[in-house]
Amino acid sequence: MTILDEALDRLRDTGPERDGWLSNHAPMAVEALVHTGHGDRVHRWIDDYAGRLEQRPRGIARIHPDQWRDPLGDPVRTGDWLDLFDTELRADPWRQVLLRWWPRLLPGIAAGATHGVIRVGHAVRALQAAETPARVTELGQGLAYWAARWQPLAPAGAGPYPSADPRAALDAVPRIPDQRFGIRHRLAQLADLPRWPSVPDAGAATTQARLFAVVAAAARRHGEYGHGSPVMMVHAVTAPNAVRRVLPVLPESMWPASLAAAWAATAAITAAYTPADARPLPPPRPGLTVVDLADRAAATGDPHAIKYADAVADVLAAAPDPVLLTAALRSVDDLA
Numbered sequence: 250m251t252i253l254d255e256a257l258d259r260l261r262d263t264g265p266e267r268d269g270w271l272s273n274h275a276p277m278a279v280e281a282l283v284h285t286g287h288g289d290r291v292h293r294w295i296d297d298y299a300g301r302l303e304q305r306p307r308g309i310a311r312i313h314p315d316q317w318r319d320p321l322g323d324p325v326r327t328g329d330w331l332d333l334f335d336t337e338l339r340a341d342p343w344r345q346v347l348l349r350w351w352p353r354l355l356p357g358i359a360a361g362a363t364h365g366v367i368r369v370g371h372a373v374r375a376l377q378a379a380e381t382p383a384r385v386t387e388l389g390q391g392l393a394y395w396a397a398r399w400q401p402l403a404p405a406g407a408g409p410y411p412s413a414d415p416r417a418a419l420d421a422v423p424r425i426p427d428q429r430f431g432i433r434h435r436l437a438q439l440a441d442l443p444r445w446p447s448v449p450d451a452g453a454a455t456t457q458a459r460l461f462a463v464v465a466a467a468a469r470r471h472g473e474y475g476h477g478s479p480v481m482m483v484h485a486v487t488a489p490n491a492v493r494r495v496l497p498v499l500p501e502s503m504w505p506a507s508l509a510a511a512w513a514a515t516a517a518i519t520a521a522y523t524p525a526d527a528r529p530l531p532p533p534r535p536g537l538t539v540v541d542l543a544d545r546a547a548a549t550g551d552p553h554a555i556k557y558a559d560a561v562a563d564v565l566a567a568a569p570d571p572v573l574l575t576a577a578l579r580s581v582d583d584l585a
Contacts, residue, residue: 250383252288253280253375257383259295263302265327265361265368265394272364272394273302274552276387280371281559285543294550308332322357322399330396334389343376343385344498350392351495351503357399358510359517362432362481363488365395366514367556370491373498402439402517415459416466422519432481435521442520456504460493460511465564465573467515469530471557472576477524479583483557485518490560531579533571542578549585557584 250258256279265273275298279291308328312320314337320326337346347369358366368391375384425438467485475482489511496507539562546558561577564570 253283254381254383256291257387262305264305267303277371278552278555281555287547324397327397330393334393338389354395355510356401358514359400359402360395360398363484367487367491370494374494402513415462422516456508464490468561469573471580473527474523475580478522480553481522483553485515487556487560488514530576534575539565546581551584554581554584
């Protein structure tokens with residue numbers, strides 16, 4: 250059994266949330282630690298995090314497979330959703346279950362401050378590496394969390410932003426007027442915004458390339474604006490990257506909606522948490538590597554820093570960018 254499977258077995262009976270609504274980051278963080286070469290830290294990391302974990306919630310009433318719409322987005326039914334996906338994944342291959350539920354859950358991508366889709370993205374990457382019972386179970390728990398907290402984004406003003414550059418499109422996203430309270434209060438204001446950029450048009454670029462561009466733009470922007478709310482703005486990076494990780498196992502017919510949902514999540518978080526003033530990006534640091542970034546994130550022990558560095562590493566593997574790498578190191582320090 251691998252370190253990741255051991256860790257997921259340790260976490261199997263924990264709930265997806267704690268303290269009423271805060272996400273359980275452990276399954277995502279340990280998958281990222283293993284993927285970035287820090288498997289030796291995993292069990293100690295769980296030991297340190299264990300005091301924050303709660304038991305898996307009990308079910309109330311069975312969710313019938315043909316009557317899933319009513320309990321969608323009802324966190325009181327979290328235990329029932331966990332039971333449903335346990336049942337489905339015993340009956341069908343994980344890819345079949347994922348393809349059944351992806352289009353149902355995708356419109357509610359804001360679930361759990363986007364942690365639903367992020368958790369699924371980590372689980373799918375792990376399953377692509379090796380299909381094991383622990384990883385199949387973790388996929389089911391991620392899908393269940395997404396279903397229980399399913400939350401669509403309020404529609405905003407129409408009008409595509411006339412640019413092929415995702416960064417320019419993010420800069421065009423208007424800030425919500427009231428940034429005093431939590432994410433639900435903030436996202437509810439999206440419907441009142443006067444203008445809402447659509448998915449950036451990257452010409453002939455593939456969906457995968459367009460998603461990479463959105464993730465890269467959000468990651469670089471975190472280095473300038475993340476100081477306003479470092480943790481929450483991380484999700485503008487990790488949510489679209491989670492969608493990108495799932496894309497290879499989806500049929501191409503699901504790609505356009507997946508790209509649109511990923512962009513909507515990034516733009517919504519940008520609108521909700523961008524501060525008024527940016528910080529200049531630091532100059533590139535000579536000799537800095539992606540390994541250095543991952544090492545620093547792992548050393549902090551912070552789950553958001555670990556997941557953010559992991560996402561940035563994906564981007565830099567596709568397109569090296571010394572400016573982004575240096576900015577990402579500062580973002581990791583902000584999250585520590």
